[in-house]
Amino acid sequence: xxxxxxxxxxxxxxxxxxxxxxxxxxxxxxxxxxxxxxxxxxxxxxxxxxxxxxxxxxxxxxxxxxxxxxxxxxxxxxxxxxxxxxxxxxxxxxxxxxxxxxxxxxxxxxxxxxxxxxxxxxxxxxxxxxxxxxxxxxxxxxxxxxxxxxxxxxxxxxxxxxxxxxxxxxxxxxxxxxxxxxxxxxxxxxxxxxxxxxxxxxxxxxxxxxxxxxxxxxxxxxxxxxxxxxxxxxxxxxxxxxxxxxxxxxxxxxxxxxxxxxxxxxxxxxxxxxxxxxxxxxxxxxxxxxxxxxxxxxxxxxxxxxxxxxxxxxxxxxxxxxxxxxxxxxxxxxxxxxxxxxxxxxxxxxxxxxxxxxxxxxxxxxxxxxxxxxxxxxxxxxxxxxxxxxxxxxxxxxxxxxxxxxxxxxxxxxxxxxxxxxxxxxxxxxxxxx
Numbered sequence: 001x002x003x004x005x006x007x008x009x010x011x012x013x014x015x016x017x018x019x020x021x022x023x024x025x026x027x028x029x030x031x032x033x034x035x036x037x038x039x040x041x042x043x044x045x046x047x048x049x050x051x052x053x054x055x056x057x058x059x060x061x062x063x064x065x066x067x068x069x070x071x072x073x074x075x076x077x078x079x080x081x082x083x084x085x086x087x088x089x090x091x092x093x094x095x096x097x098x099x100x101x102x103x104x105x106x107x108x109x110x111x112x113x114x115x116x117x118x119x120x121x122x123x124x125x126x127x128x129x130x131x132x133x134x135x136x137x138x139x140x141x142x143x144x145x146x147x148x149x150x151x152x153x154x155x156x157x158x159x160x161x162x163x164x165x166x167x168x169x170x171x172x173x174x175x176x177x178x179x180x181x182x183x184x185x186x187x188x189x190x191x192x193x194x195x196x197x198x199x200x201x202x203x204x205x206x207x208x209x210x211x212x213x214x215x216x217x218x219x220x221x222x223x224x225x226x227x228x229x230x231x232x233x234x235x236x237x238x239x240x241x242x243x244x245x246x247x248x249x250x251x252x253x254x255x256x257x258x259x260x261x262x263x264x265x266x267x268x269x270x271x272x273x274x275x276x277x278x279x280x281x282x283x284x285x286x287x288x289x290x291x292x293x294x295x296x297x298x299x300x301x302x303x304x305x306x307x308x309x310x311x312x313x314x315x316x317x318x319x320x321x322x323x324x325x326x327x328x329x330x331x332x333x334x335x336x337x338x339x340x341x342x343x344x345x346x347x348x349x350x351x352x353x354x355x356x357x358x359x360x361x362x363x364x365x366x367x368x369x370x371x372x373x374x375x376x377x378x379x380x381x382x383x384x385x386x387x388x389x390x391x392x393x394x395x396x397x398x399x400x401x402x403x404x405x406x407x408x409x410x411x412x413x414x415x416x417x418x419x420x421x422x423x424x425x426x427x428x429x430x431x432x433x434x
Contacts, residue, residue, distance in 0.1 A: 007410035013249040014075040019227035019263025039389035066404035098222040111303040132214035140198040147197035165313035229307025248279040266296035274313035289323040290408035294386040297340035312432035315348040324409035325355035332363035335383040344423035345358030366390040419434040
C-alpha cells in the first residue's frame, strides 16, 4: 500500500513507552520539562508544558514554536511500572534464585555468547548484576564468619570466667553432659549471630540498590528470561490496552501519531505496532504513524529460544509502509545495542527490508568535551541521554522530533544509515512461529 502524507505537523500525539522502570511516570514529565527548556535555550526555539487531560494515560501537553511554526503535542506515557514493581517484589533468596535461572537461560541457550559478538557494553551490563550480587553474598559470608567467630570467643569467655566458677563439682558423666550442652548452645548462638550478620549485610545492600543497581538489573534481565523470551500474560494484556489507545489517537484530528520506545520499551513497541497494523487499525488517509526506538536492547530478548512473537513482529514491521521506523542509539551508551539493526541481527530480515533506519546520536560529537567528560562514566544516566538536551546538537533532537513541525519520516528522509551499523544475522534462534 502506497501512502502519501503532508510533512508539516501542527498537532501531534506522542506515546512514550518506558523501559523496565518501577518509578512513577512523573519523572518523565519533569525530565521533559527540564531538558526541553535547556535544549530550547541552546537551539533557539520555544517550548512550554501544561497538564494533560487524558483519563487513561499519564501525560502532558506541549506548546512549541520551532522554525517560527507553532506546534501542539499531547504526550502520554504508557504505564507498565506497576507490572515492573510486582516483578521486583521478591525476597533476597528469590533474587539469587532468579540470578541462577537467568544465567542458565542465557548461557545454556547460547544467547550470551552470540550477544557478545554484537556489543560488549550491554553484555557487561547484563553480567554486572551477577558479579555484584555474588560480591554482596561474599561480603555477607565474611560478615557472618566474623560474627560467628566473635560470638564463639565471647561465649567461651563467659563460660570460662562467669559460669564455670559458680558450678558445683560435677562427676565425669555430669561434665560430659555439661560439655555437650555447652557446645550445642555455643554452636546455636554462633549460627544465629552469623545468620543475622549476613542478613543485615544483604538487606543493607538491597536498601542501597539505588546506588548499586544490582537487584534492579537482575530483575530486569530475569523478567525477559523467565519465559525464555516470551511475554508474560499480564504484559500481553497491557500491550493490548496500549494498542487500543494508539488506535484511538489514529482516529483523531492530528497530523502525526508518534510512538517512542526506550530501552525495553522498544521491543514492546515493535509488537504493539505490528499488532496494530495487522488488525487494520491504521487508516490510509489518517495521521502519519511514526516509530522512534531509542537505546534499544531488542537482542537481549529476540536471541532467546521462545521469542517467536518478537521475531515475527520484527520481520513484519520491517516490511510495512504504514509507518516510518527510525532507530537511534549511540556507542557511548553502554546499556544499549548501539547501531545493531534489531531486525537483521535477530536473523529475520526479509527481502525487501524497509525498516528501521539505524543511525547514531553521536554522543561524543553532540555533547561538548566538558559535558561528555562529566557524563562518560555515568552509564545509567547516558542510557537516558536520548531524552535529554545536547549542548552541541547535530541532527538528533528529541524535542524537535516530539514537538517540532516536521514528521519523523520527513525529518530523516535523506538521512543515510550509519556506516558502522551491524546488520548481519547473529542470533541462533530465528523461528517466528511457536
